[in-house]
Amino acid sequence: MTxxxxxxxxxxxxxxxxxxTEALRHRADHYELTLQEALLTWNLVPQLYHAPEADVLHQSLTSTRPVGREIAAGLEAACRALEHYADDLDxxxxxxxxxxxxxxSGAPAPVWEDDAADRGAEMNGLARERWQDALRRxxxxxxxxxxEATERCARALRAIPDVSWTSLVAWASPEVTDAPASPTDTVGRAILDRLAAAPDAAGLLSRHPEWSVxxxxxxxEEIARWxxxxxxxxxxAIVTALPTLIxxxxxxPIAERVDVNRGRARDHLRELRAERQALEALRAPRSRANALEVLDRRAERARLDREIAYFEDVVSGRKQLYAWDPEHGSLIEMAGDPSTARAALFVLPGTNANPDAFMSDRPVTDFAEWQVGSGGGSVVAFTVLTGxxxxxxxxxxxxxxxxxxxxxxxxxxxxxxxxxDATHPELWxxxxxxxxxxGVGSEAEKHGGTVDARFLAASVGAIGPYEPHPGTQYFATQAIDDINRYYAGVGLGPLGFTVAPETIPGVQIVxxxxxxPNIPQLVDLGMTRDPGVLVGIVRDSVQHHTALMSGDESINGKVLNQVAQTLRRRGAEG
Incomplete structure (x- = not known):
């Protein structure tokens, strides 16, 4: 037997x-990259070429995108099936x-001695037969x-669906459910796919800075699907290569962004500390003529200390950065846990808001943090500065x-x-x-940025013409002598806001x-026309205006509790 x-x-x-398999995967990757490169270039056509036939021309190639995805996915599935087959063979x-x-090793050696009845030979023969039977089995x-291994591989290959070629005609295939709604979304999705497939995404994006725009x-919503x-x-890999973009x-998703920005904050903190050490290493000016330089250094040292303290809190997790783009001047800080929240509060600060306001002794985040603290885990809050x-x-x-x-x-x-909303649509x-x-919130509505409720606190109102969103509930509040009342509803062209907050149809006044106001002061002003009295009246108006951003119940308790009750009640209702 052999x-x-x-x-x-x-x-x-x-x-x-x-x-x-490796050769097939190489070809598949090359195919997908080539297709994405072609589509990316093609998708720029609507921005460069305008003619009656432009839309039809653009759609003619753009509609191949879902087919390209199906082909690329099928090739990858085939590679996985063949790899599993090779593992089975090993x-x-x-x-x-x-x-x-x-x-x-051969048949077992004879162990039975032969006798006159040949019983030893018979037993040894049976042993050889059992050995041969075991080999055959x-x-x-x-x-x-x-x-079985071959059939498993064949089944996996047969399970790869055929390309739905009907999707070439105006997204007609029922299998294609995520077609981008606009040329811009189409371009954006193509860029994202290209970056995801690139071995050097950072280098690719640096060569195409217009992609970030x-x-x-x-x-x-398209980015969330991607x-x-x-x-x-x-x-x-994308997070590692492009932390600022992501x-x-x-x-x-919120958690991913907060985690990415914590890593960015860690890198920035090292730079800040090095800058602080370099400042300390400078010699102190000895001449009185350099007194201004001394003051500048003190101011810079104080700024660095505030910023270092802030980013130490970010790195430790005491503060959560949802967005941070120092070049654009944006910073969005989150408080609370979106995984347990049932309601989300977005706090929009007004005049004088800047990144430094997040790092002061009385940070602009006080209102949001108070709401999260009183919400018992049911509220997540964002203090939003987009620029x-x-x-x-x-x-x-x-x-x-x-x-x-x-x-x-x-x-x-x-x-x-x-x-x-794209990542947490369940939140009220x-x-x-x-x-x-x-004014920012009113303009956001014109761009599709809507919420379940808007609370206008000493607000400037809106640029007219303005129509409230039918699915939004409106609240408005301000002090009787709020400074905004002097120019509410006044505007012309690039100046002012022509729709006062309390005139918005359906608004509930809180x-x-x-x-x-200090009535004796008003009487005194009316009788004496003393400018000093006017200064005091204006000062009170400004204080009452800024009080509505306070997280101190002794100052702003009425509004703090009104907002908290609304968040709890409506969040529980879902």
């Missing part, structure tokens, strides 16, 4: 199967080697397992009388709201908009609980 007649040969060579090769070794089992205009479809290993990309806001120290060119900031920040705020949402923030 190995050739007893032990079956493997149906394929595992190493050759792996080599073929496992069976060990069993085959055991059978061959047993056969090469093992060989037959091996052949059966070879057949396109991604900033891609619908957060992220949800990523292999975890691919997602981790940490600020609306549509990426530069008007500043009183530059009143003439960048003061709160200019409504352009509301238009610019409104579009960004809308994307922020859409991003949270309220936007608490203080002062100039009310008692602010703030002190009434």
């Amino acid at each position: 190995g050739q007649t007893l032990v079956p040969e493997p149906p394929a060579n595992s190493e050759q199967v792996r080599q073929a 496992d069976l090769a060990y069993e085959r080697a055991l059978i061959l070794n047993a056969q090469a 093992d060989a037959a089992a091996l052949a059966e397992r070879y057949d 396109i991604l900033g205009r891609t619908a957060p 992220w949800a479809g990523l292999d975890p290993r691919v997602a981790a 940490g600020n990309l609306d549509g990426v 530069p806001m008007p500043q009183l120290d530059d009143f003439v060119t960048a003061g709160p009388e200019w409504n352009r900031f509301a238009e610019q920040r409104g579009e960004e705020y809308a994307r922020f709201l859409q991003g949270v 949402t309220m936007s608490y908009e203080h002062s100039y923030g009310g 008692d602010s609980g703030l002190p009434w």
Whole structure:
């Protein structure tokens, strides 16, 4: 009996199967990258080419995108099936080697001595037959397992669906459910897919800085779908390569963004500490003529200390950064846990808001943190600064009388709201908009950024014409002598806001609980026309205005509790 007649040969060579699989995967990757490159270039056509036939021309190639995905997915599935087949062949090769070794060792030596009745020879013959039967059974089992492995591979290959070619016609295939709704979304999705497949995503994005602009205009819902479809290993690689992009990309899940930005904060903290050490190493000026330099150094040292303390809190997890783009001047801090929350509060600060306001002794996040603390885990809150806001120290060119900031920040705020909704659609949402923030919230509605309720706290109102969103509940509050009342509803072109908050149809007026004007002061002003009295009246008006952002119950308790009750009640209702 020989190995050739007893032990079956493997149906394929595992190493050759792996080599073929590697070649197929290389071709598949090259195919997908080539297709994405072509589609990316093609998707820029609507921005460059305008003609009556432009839409039809653009759709003619764009509609091949889902087919390309199906082909790429099918090729990858085939590679996985062949890899599993090669693994099975390796496992069976060990069993085959055991059978061959047993056969090469030969039949067991005779152990029975022969006698006159030949009983020893008979027993030794039976032992050889049992050995041969065992070899035949093992060989037959091996052949059966070879057949099973081959059939498993064949089933996996047959299970790969055929390409739905009907999807080439205006997304007609029922299998295609995530077709981008606009050319911009199509371009954005193509860029994201290209970055996900690139071996050097950071280098690729640096060579195409315009891609960041396109991604900033891609619908957060589309980005959320893309992220949800990523292999975890691919997602981790993109985070490592592009932390700034992912940490600020609306549509990426909240937890991932906070984690990415914690890593970015850790790197920034090292830079801040090095900068602080370098400042300390400078020699102190000895001349009185350098007194201004001394003051500048003190101010810079104080700024660095505040920023270092803030980012230490971010790294430790005491503060959570949802977004942070220092080049654009944006910073969004989150308080609470979205995984347990049933309601989300978005706090929009107004005039003078900037990143430094998050790092002061009385941070702009106080209102949001109070709401989270009183919510018992049911509230997650975001203090939102999407970009530069008007500043009183530059009143003439960048003061709160200019409504352009509301238009610019409104579009960004809308994307922020859409991003949270794309990842946590179950949350009941309220936007608490203080002062100039009310103008931002009103503009956001025009860009599709809507919430379940808006709470306008000493708000500037809206740029007319304005129509409230039918699915939103509106609240408004301000002190009787709030400084905003002097110019509410006044505006012309780029100046002012023509719709006062308390005139919005359906708005519910909420008692602010703030002190009434000082009547004796008003009487004194009317009788004496003393400018000093006017200064005191204006000072009180400003204090009552800023009080509505306070997280101190002794100052702003009425509004704090009104918002908290609404969040708890509506969040519980779902």
